[in-house]
Amino acid sequence: MPQQNEPGIGQDDEGEARTGDEVLINDAARTGDDARTGDERDAVDAITAQWNRERPDLEARPMAVFGRIYRLSRLMGDRMEKEYQRYGIGRGEFDVLATLRRSGEPYTLSPRQLSATLMLTTGGMTGRLDKLEKAGLLERSPDPGDRRGLRVALTGRGLDVIDRAVGSGLALQTVALDGLDAEEAAQLSALLRKLLLATERTGASSSGP
Amino acid sequence: MPQQNEPGIGQDDEGEARTGDEVLINDAARTGDDARTGDERDAVDAITAQWNRERPDLEARPMAVFGRIYRLSRLMGDRMEKEYQRYGIGRGEFDVLATLRRSGEPYTLSPRQLSATLMLTTGGMTGRLDKLEKAGLLERSPDPGDRRGLRVALTGRGLDVIDRAVGSGLALQTVALDGLDAEEAAQLSALLRKLLLATERTGASSSGP
DNA sequence: GCTAAGTAGCTTAGCGCTAAGCTACTGACC
DNA sequence: GGTCAGTAGCTTAGCGCTAAGCTACTTAGC
Incomplete structure (x- = not known):
């Protein structure tokens, strides 16, 4: 269905690959810092246990925090992609x-405003606009x-589709x-906002050319 | 650099597209539920203000929560991708x-175990293994x-690279x-764990042919 | 006015993924 | 012991993206 790729922590699902992991894994729930709200x-607990x-x-x-963020992003992203297909559009559209x-x-906006807002190259934008225009949505x-x-403008059909899809x-x-x-x-929303702002800040003082 | 695409909330950056948005945007910080920890x-506050x-x-x-999760995932993902390039590998590798x-x-694991763990099709796995094998890392x-x-096994060089990269x-x-x-x-880690578990649960009772 | 640098949008080549189809092999059933 | 569904890994076509290069146009400097 979608098409992704991602960082940091791997995905896990069923059984861990080796024998006798469960013991160590149960250790880790106590080792972790966050054995509090959730029981x-x-x-991700299993993965950090392996690393430990x-x-x-x-x-x-930190891996536990960003690992969960990554997995949530991918999980909900895939789920929403599937939902949008009911309206004949993908996530990008x-x-x-x-x-x-x-x-x-x-x-109404310009392709330039759109590609800047969506952090997309102009080439990628051209493709999305082509598809949406052919579908009569803009x-x-x-x-x-x-x-x-x-200038790119929503058509009546486009307005209808997006209002239902959103x-x-x-x-x-x-x-x-x-x-x-x-x-x-x-609380979660506020903590994420704080982390987002902090993360953007640390990135600014980073590498090179 | 990387290659992504994503859901939900759009990306924003510089100026909002229309005139006179700032007033409404400042309203929204008070309107939101999470005007507490962060000041x-x-x-994402600007985007939810527009929607409001x-x-x-x-x-x-909910858009504020998942919008931030998406942006954090993408931001850190891109940053780590750039970091891994110093070791000659991409995020997938x-x-x-x-x-x-x-x-x-x-x-040592099998390609099947790897593709299941990484939620990848066998085709994608073949490509990653080809590249890593050619690079002498496995x-x-x-x-x-x-x-x-x-059976796929890390070489000495592969072990060295991953131990430094991680x-x-x-x-x-x-x-x-x-x-x-x-x-x-x-707190954030615990709340994310709870949300991840809840999200996985809701997905199970969903659509499907 | 004329020129040079900048900007808008499109095109092309290449990349990594998915989906679907392939061959080779295994294991359970009769 | 022959059959046949199931599984492992590879191959191919197609998709959406990036990066780089293109033409057309605008704007600032002289």
């Missing part, structure tokens, strides 16, 4: 339509003020988040 | 080596017990997570 172990056994010199706690929709009337017209540029995508997220109570969800 | 707004203006009928809070490494001595040998199967990848994560104090990090 159930997840796949093989490389006890490493402090593996959804993002284009959603950006136009939330920009407000007259639901229209390209010349920018009257700049003959190099275009609702059912949000529903999926809402169901998943129902596993947390209101206070936990608010 | 600074992030890009355009579609006040939608409860956009890293994951293969890391899975072998943390399985413990003799650092070896394929026939499985003595099953003539259909192979350290510097972890260092990047550690730096990013330093934006949170120890208690916040533990």
Whole structure:
């Protein structure tokens, strides 16, 4: 279905590959820093337990945080991709339509604004616009003020599709988040915001050319 | 550099596309549920503010959680990809080596175990193994017990590369997570575990032909 | 005015993935 | 012991992306 690839911690699923892991794995739930709110172990606990056994010199706690972030991103991403297919669009196309929709009337932006917002190269943008235009969900017209540029606008059908799609995508997220109570969800949102800001900051002072 | 695509909330960066958004955006920090720990707004706050203006009928809070998860995943993923390139491998190859490494001595698994663990099709796995074998980081040998199967083992160079790469990848994560104090990090880890388990659970009772 | 640098959008080559189909082999059933 | 569904790994076609290069146009400097 989708097409991904990803970093950090591997994916795990069924049985771990070797014999006698379970003991060590149960150790690790106690070793970890976060044996508090949750009483159930997840796949990431198993992975950090393996790392603790093989490389006890490493402090593996950050891996647990980013490993879960990665897995949640991929899990929900795949799930939403499948949902959007009911409207005949993929995740990439959804993002284009959603950006136009939330920009407000007259639901018009330039390809340049879209590719910058979606962190996409112009080549990738051209492809998405081609597909959406062929599907009749948006229209390209010349920018009257700049003959190099275009303006991309949602059609009536495009507006209809995105308004329904965004609702059912949000529903999926809402169901998943129902596993947390209101206070936990608010706490999680705030902690993620803080981590996001901190992560963006540390990246700025990084490598080179 | 990398090659991605993603769901849900779009990416934002510089200026929002329309005039007079700033007012509404500042509203939204108060409107949100999570104006508590963090005192600074992030890009996701701006996006949910736009949605609140355009579609006040939608409860956009879950979008803030999963939007941040998506952005963090992509941000750190890209950053780690760049780091791994210093060792001559990409994220996909890293994951293969890391899975072998943390399985413990003799650092040997079958392609089937690897592709299941990494949630990859066999075709994708073949490609990764080809590249790693050509680079001399692993070896394929026939499985003595099953003539259909192979066994994939880390070479000495492969063990060396992954042991250094995993350290510097972890260092990047550690730096990013330093934006949170120890208690916040533990809380975040626990909440993410709970959300991951809940999300996996809701997916099970979903669609399907 | 003219030129040079910058910008908008499109095109092409290459990459890594999925999905689907292939051969080779295994193991359970009669 | 012959059959036949199941499994392992590889191959191919197709997709969406990036990176790099293109033309057309705009804007700043002289």
